[in-house]
Amino acid sequence: MQIWRPQLKKGPATVRTLLFLLLVLFIAAFLSSSWIDTSKFSVERSTNKTVIISLEHKTLHRKVLEFPLNCTIKNETQTCPTNYPRTIFQSEDQDSSPRTVCPDYFRWIHEDLRPWIATGITRDMVERAKKTANFRLIIVQGKAYIEKYRKSIQSRDMFTVWGILQLLRRYPGRLPDMELMFDCDDKPVVRSSDYSGPNSTGPPPLFRYCGDRWTMDVVFPDWSFWGWAEINIKPWNDMLKDIKEGNNKTKWIDREPYAYWKGNPFVAETRRDLLTCNVSDEQDWNARLFIQDWILESQQGFKKSGLASQCTHRLYLYKIYIEGYAWSVSEKYILACNSVTLFVKPYYHDFFTRSLQPLKHYWPIRDTDKCRSIKFAVDWGNKHKQKAQAIGKAASDFIQEELKMDYVYDYMFHLLNMYAKLLKFEPRVTEGAVELCSEVMACPADGLERKFMTESLVKSPSVTGPCTMPPAYEPRVLGAFYRKKLNAIRQLQKWEDGCCKMRKS
Numbered sequence: 388m389q390i391w392r393p394q395l396k397k398g399p400a401t402v403r404t405l406l407f408l409l410l411v412l413f414i415a416a417f418l419s420s421s422w423i424d425t426s427k428f429s430v431e432r433s434t435n436k437t438v439i440i441s442l443e444h445k446t447l448h449r450k451v452l453e454f455p456l457n458c459t460i461k462n463e464t465q466t467c468p469t470n471y472p473r474t475i476f477q478s479e480d481q482d483s484s485p486r487t488v489c490p491d492y493f494r495w496i497h498e499d500l501r502p503w504i505a506t507g508i509t510r511d512m513v514e515r516a517k518k519t520a521n522f523r524l525i526i527v528q529g530k531a532y533i534e535k536y537r538k539s540i541q542s543r544d545m546f547t548v549w550g551i552l553q554l555l556r557r558y559p560g561r562l563p564d565m566e567l568m569f570d571c572d573d574k575p576v577v578r579s580s581d582y583s584g585p586n587s588t589g590p591p592p593l594f595r596y597c598g599d600r601w602t603m604d605v606v607f608p609d610w611s612f613w614g615w616a617e618i619n620i621k622p623w624n625d626m627l628k629d630i631k632e633g634n635n636k637t638k639w640i641d642r643e644p645y646a647y648w649k650g651n652p653f654v655a656e657t658r659r660d661l662l663t664c665n666v667s668d669e670q671d672w673n674a675r676l677f678i679q680d681w682i683l684e685s686q687q688g689f690k691k692s693g694l695a696s697q698c699t700h701r702l703y704l705y706k707i708y709i710e711g712y713a714w715s716v717s718e719k720y721i722l723a724c725n726s727v728t729l730f731v732k733p734y735y736h737d738f739f740t741r742s743l744q745p746l747k748h749y750w751p752i753r754d755t756d757k758c759r760s761i762k763f764a765v766d767w768g769n770k771h772k773q774k775a776q777a778i779g780k781a782a783s784d785f786i787q788e789e790l791k792m793d794y795v796y797d798y799m800f801h802l803l804n805m806y807a808k809l810l811k812f813e814p815r816v817t818e819g820a821v822e823l824c825s826e827v828m829a830c831p832a833d834g835l836e837r838k839f840m841t842e843s844l845v846k847s848p849s850v851t852g853p854c855t856m857p858p859a860y861e862p863r864v865l866g867a868f869y870r871k872k873l874n875a876i877r878q879l880q881k882w883e884d885g886c887c888k889m890r891k892s
Contacts, residue, residue, distance in 0.1 A: 474560030497859035516591035614839025647703035
C-alpha cells in the first residue's frame with residue numbers, strides 16, 4: 388500500500404515549502420490546544436458526600452456549577468444541606484495557570500501572627516482571649532460551629548460569621564481545623580506591654596477589625612464587606628460597582644474645590660474638634676463639614692446618606708477621613724471616591740491600610756492643627772490639580788483593583804490557614820457550639836439582612852485557588868518602609884510650616 392508523500396525538489400524552494408508546512412502544523416496544534424470546553428460538568432457523590440467537579444475540553448467559556456440557598460418549608464426547622472461540596476478535587480482539565488501574587492498588604496499577616504511564631508498557640512492562650520470575645524469560631528472537617536458569648540453592636544457578629552461561611556463555600560475543604568476567639572468591638576485590647584516581661588505568659592490570640600502599634604490583636608476584614616443592614620450599606624461587590632459608576636459620571640475637574648466630611652461627631656473628641664474647621668462668617672478653612680443624623684436618615688430611608696452617592700452628589704475634590712471611637716468603616720468608601728483623601732493622623736489600622744503611602748494614596752493631615760493643615764492641603768491641590776488628581780486616582784485604583792472581594796476572601800483564607808498551623812492542640816466542637824451554614828443564617832432572616840445575605844452569597848466553589856502569599860518583610864525592608872512613610876509626612880509638615888511663616892510675615 389502506497390502512502391502519499393509530497394515530492395520535494397532540492398534547493399531553496401524545498402526549504403521554503405518545509406517552513407510553510409511547519410508553520411501550518413504549529414498553528415493547527417495551537418488552535419487544538421486552545422479549544423477548551425468548560426461548559427459541561429459531571430457531578431459524582433461519594434459516601435462522604437464529597438462532590439467532585441470535573442471539566443471537559445471544548446470551548447474557552449467556563450461554566451460554574453451553582454448551589455443557591457436551599458431553604459426548607461416555613462414551618463420546618465432549617466438544616467444545613469448535604470449536597471454542597473466538602474472538598475474540590477482538581478483534575479488535569481481544571482485551570483492550572485499560575486496563581487496571581489497577593490497584594491502587598493497580605494505581608495502584614497506575617498507581622499500580625501509574629502507574636503506566636505516561636506511558641507505556637509496553646510489552648511490556654513485561646514481560652515484567655517474569651518474574656519472580651521463575642522464568639523468562638525470552630526472549624527472541624529470543613530464545617531463551622533459558633534459558640535456565642537455576648538451580642539455585638541448591631542449585626543456585626545452576624546455578618547462577620549456570614550463572611551466566614553462564604554469563605555468555606557468559596558474554598559470548601561481547604562481550611563484546616565481551628566478554634567479562634569473574635570471580638571467585634573472597636574478598640575484593640577491585647578496590649579503588648581502586658582506580655583513583654585521575662586515571666587509573662589504568651590499573649591491570647593484575639594481577632595478583631597482593627598489594631599494599633601501598642602496592641603497585638605489579629606486584624607480581620609470587617610463585617611460591612613457583606614453589608615451593614617442598620618444603615619443600608621450594600622455588600623462590597625455591589626458598592627464597588629456603584630462607586631465606579633459614580634466616579635465615571637462626573638469629571639474630576641468639575642467637583643467643588645473644598646474638603647468634605649459628613650459623619651457622627653459625637654463619638655470622639657477629635658471629630659468634635661474637626662467641626663471648628665467649618666466655614667463661618669469669620670473664617671474659611673476650605674472645609675465643608677456636616678453632621679450625620681442616622682436616626683433621621685433611617686426614618687427617611689437613607690436617601691441622603693448613600694456612600695456611593697457621595698462620589699456623585701457630594702461633588703468635592705477632597706474627602707476627609709477621621710477616626711471615631713477607633714478606626715472607621717468609612718475609610719474604604721472614602722478612598723474609593725477618586726477624590727483626594729485627607730487622612731487626619733490615624734492611630735488605628737485595618738487589614739489593608741498599612742500598605743498605603745502618604746502623598747501617593749492620601750494626603751496626611753495633622754491631628755493637632757487640623758484647620759490649617761486642611762486649608763494648606765486644599766490650597767496646594769487647587770494649585771496642582773494634576774498631581775492632586777493622581778493622588779485621588781491612585782487611591783481609587785488601589786481600592787478597585789487590590790481590595791476587590793476576591794482578595795478579601797484570599798486574605799481571610801491565608802490568615803486563617805497560617806493561624807491554624809500555629810495551634811498546638813487539636814480543635815474540638817465545644818459543648819455550647821452550634822453548627823452554622825448559609826441556610827441556617829439566611830433562610831430565617833428577613834428585611835435588609837436577608838437581602839444582603841442573598842446578594843453576597845457565594846454560590847459556587849472557586850475553580851481557581853487563592854492568590855500566592857507574598858513572603859514576610861525582612862527587618863531592614865520593614866524599617867525602610869516605615870522610614871519612607873515618616874519622611875514623606877515630615878517633608879509635608881515642613882512645607883506647611885514654611886507656608887504659615889510666610890503668611891505671618
